[in-house]
Amino acid sequence: MRAWTDDRVERVIGALLRWGVILAAGVVLAGGAMYLVRHGATMPDYRVFSGEPSDLRNVSGIVAGAVSWHSRGLIQFGLLLLILVPVARVAFSVVAFALQRDRIYVVVTLIVLAVLLYGLTRVVT
Amino acid sequence: MNSLEFSLLVGTGSVAAGFLGSLTGLGGGVVIVPLLALWFGVDIRYAIGASLVSVIATSSGAAAAYVKEGYSNLRIGMFLEIATTVGALAGAFLAARVSPSAIAVIFGVVLFYSAYLSNRSRPEHPSAARPDPLATFLRMDSTYPTADGPRSYRVRNVPGGFGLMFVAGALSGLLGIGSGAVKVLAMDQAMRIPFKVSTTTSNFMIGVTAAASAGVYLSRGYIDPVLAMPVMLGVLAGSMLGARVLTRAKSRILRIVFSLVILALGVELIYNGLTGRL
Numbered sequence: 001m002r003a004w005t006d007d008r009v010e011r012v013i014g015a016l017l018r019w020g021v022i023l024a025a026g027v028v029l030a031g032g033a034m035y036l037v038r039h040g041a042t043m044p045d046y047r048v049f050s051g052e053p054s055d056l057r058n059v060s061g062i063v064a065g066a067v068s069w070h071s072r073g074l075i076q077f078g079l080l081l082l083i084l085v086p087v088a089r090v091a092f093s094v095v096a097f098a099l100q101r102d103r104i105y106v107v108v109t110l111i112v113l114a115v116l117l118y119g120l121t122r123v124v125t
Numbered sequence: 126m127n128s129l130e131f132s133l134l135v136g137t138g139s140v141a142a143g144f145l146g147s148l149t150g151l152g153g154g155v156v157i158v159p160l161l162a163l164w165f166g167v168d169i170r171y172a173i174g175a176s177l178v179s180v181i182a183t184s185s186g187a188a189a190a191y192v193k194e195g196y197s198n199l200r201i202g203m204f205l206e207i208a209t210t211v212g213a214l215a216g217a218f219l220a221a222r223v224s225p226s227a228i229a230v231i232f233g234v235v236l237f238y239s240a241y242l243s244n245r246s247r248p249e250h251p252s253a254a255r256p257d258p259l260a261t262f263l264r265m266d267s268t269y270p271t272a273d274g275p276r277s278y279r280v281r282n283v284p285g286g287f288g289l290m291f292v293a294g295a296l297s298g299l300l301g302i303g304s305g306a307v308k309v310l311a312m313d314q315a316m317r318i319p320f321k322v323s324t325t326t327s328n329f330m331i332g333v334t335a336a337a338s339a340g341v342y343l344s345r346g347y348i349d350p351v352l353a354m355p356v357m358l359g360v361l362a363g364s365m366l367g368a369r370v371l372t373r374a375k376s377r378i379l380r381i382v383f384s385l386v387i388l389a390l391g392v393e394l395i396y397n398g399l400t401g402r403l
Contacts, residue, residue, distance in 0.1 A: 010199065017185045017332075025182065025361060032132070032354040040129035044351055049168040049225075051346030058344065075350035079178050079357070083343070085185050086336040093203060104263065108204050112333065115210040119217070119337045122344035 004099040012096075013089055020085035024078050031066075031074030038071060059124050080123075087116050132355040135165065139359025143183060146360070147367030149380045150324065151243055151387070152331075153360040154180045154302035155236060159390040162229070162403055167352065169225045169403055173301030174347035177339050179360035180303045184332035186361055187368060188325075194270070197325040201265050201280065201318065205290045206330055209308070210337035212294020217338035220299050221345065229398030232300050236391035239306040240384040257281045269322050278319050286316040298338035303331040 002008065055061030056076050065073015090113045097105040126134075138160050139153070146153035154176045161172035188197070220228065260266060260280040268275040289311035293304040305327055312323035342348050397403045 006199065007195070010195070010197075013199075014188070017188055021182055021185045021361070025358060028354055028357060031350070032358070035351060035354070036129050036132060041127050043127050043131060044349070046165070046167040046171050046349070046352060049170050052349060053346075056348075056350065057346050072350045075354050076348070079348060079350065079353055080343070082178060082181050082185075082357070083336050083339045086181060086332040089185075090203075090206075090333060093199070102264075105200060105203060108207065112203060112206045112210055115207070115214065116333070116337050116340075119210075119214055120340035123340045 004096055006100075009093075009096040009100075013092065016089055016092060017085060020088060021082065024082035024085065027078030027081060028075050029078075031071050031076075031078055034069070034074065035071035057123070083120075087113070087120070090116060128351060131165075132351075135161070135352070136355035136359040138164075139179070139356045140363035140366075143179075143360035143363025143365075144367040145363075145379070145383050145386075147183070147187070147364035148370070149243060149383045150305065151239055151383065152180070152303045152305045153183060153364055155239055155387060156390065157356060157360065158232060158301060159236070159394050161352075161356075163390065163393055163397065169228055170220075170347050171349050171352055173220070173228075174342045174349065175301075175353040175356040177301040177335050177342055178348060178353050179357045180297075180301070180335045181332045181339060182357050182361045183364040184303060184328055184330075184335065186365060188329040188332065194325075196269050196321045197329045198265070198267050198318075198322055199329075200263065200267075201312070201316075201322075202326045202330050204263055204265070204283075205287060205311070206333050208287045208290035209294035209297070209330055209334040212291040212296075213298035213334050213337040214341065215291075216295040216298025216300075217341035218298075219295070220342075223299070225403055226398045226401050228299065229394045229403045233391040233393075233395035233398065235296060235300060235302070235304075236387050236394065240387045240391070242306045242310065243380060244384055255279075257283065259283045267322075269319060276319075278317075278322065280316050280318060282315045282317070286311045289315055294334050294337075297331070297334050298341075301335075301338075301342075303335065305331060 062076045062080055066077035094109045142156045143153040157176040158172045161167040162169045256279055260283055265280040268277045293307035297304040308327035309323050312318045
């Protein structure tokens with residue numbers, strides 16, 4: 001097995017970021033096209049803030065909307081994937097630092113991952 | 126106006142914002158929020174939510190290219206991300222307690238500051254003569270590629286940079302922007318990291334910082350899919366286009382023009398915030 005040098009880690013992270021963004025943008029584009037075909041003639045009101053309905057605010061609602069091909073749910077699912085791209089990058093970095101036996105940075109990266117997951121707790125529950 | 130026309134207009138504006146943001150290094154987020162709030166009459170909370178997702182997209186997209194070139198320093202970035210992510214959570218929680226008018230005023234002040242920073246000349250500091258104990262312990266000293274082969278650099282004042290990064294994260298979480306200007310300030314002024322390294326590492330960190338607060342915004346219902354769709358796709362396309370012409374364009378004049386636009390938007394945001402129109 002090849003060693004996990006900084007250079008190789010950086011290349012894997014670069015690919016992870018690129019394909020993650022492409023995937024998320026593709027889902028958003030598909031959902032957006034679907035929305036505009038179905039509801040392009042109507043106009044939502046953004047002047048008054050009322051907040052999104054609960055099924056666009058948490059993971060189970062968003063996934064349920066996406067699998068039943070609701071256009072807004074599908075876009076929101078793409079945006080959720082996008083938010084998870086940096087999280088995946090940090091999670092991969094934990095593994096990479098562990099393989100390099102860099103204990104200090106395993107701890108540093110775990111702290112960052114914990115903060116990110118804490119930010120997502122309200123979306124999951 | 127129907128949502129098809131609205132999406133096309135917002136999408137076009139977002140492409141322009143992403144393009145100019147990437148050419149000038151100020152990022153697209155700083156103009157998206159005022160653009161939506163002032164010209165399209167969108168509530169500033171929806172505007173911030175949409176901007177935040179576009180920030181994640183551009184940072185991750187651009188970082189993929191930078192990482193490959195070997196300028197960004199993963200260790201410095203990861204260590205400072207502790208400060209920016211905690212700051213981002215603090216900013217996101219604060220956003221629910223501060224009135225939209227106050228957010229508009231703070232946003233205006235940050236716009237002034239970003240325009241000032243981007244036009245000030247930045248002399249490259251010589252690398253520190255002696256290694257800093259904390260930076261050495263954290264293995265931050267490294268090298269970056271130049272035309273004459275790899276050049277080494279030493280990092281100093283880690284606590285100072287860490288503190289500024291907390292501020293950068295809080296502004297990012299409060300305003301839905303990347304806060305690239307403050308991040309670069311922390312790295313090249315406080316920690317004396319070479320420009321190429323600080324700019325690319327900052328860009329790399331912006332996505333992780335924004336992801337920390339995005340969950341809070343999503344759960345609070347600030348992220349509207351139909352509004353975020355043209356903003357995210359537009360800014361992403363514009364910034365990728367900008368990155369392609371970056372090496373060829375004369376960016377000095379562009380930067381001055383973009384700074385004037387930012388100053389004008391800042392004045393308008395502060396005026397509207399103070400008179401309670403936003």
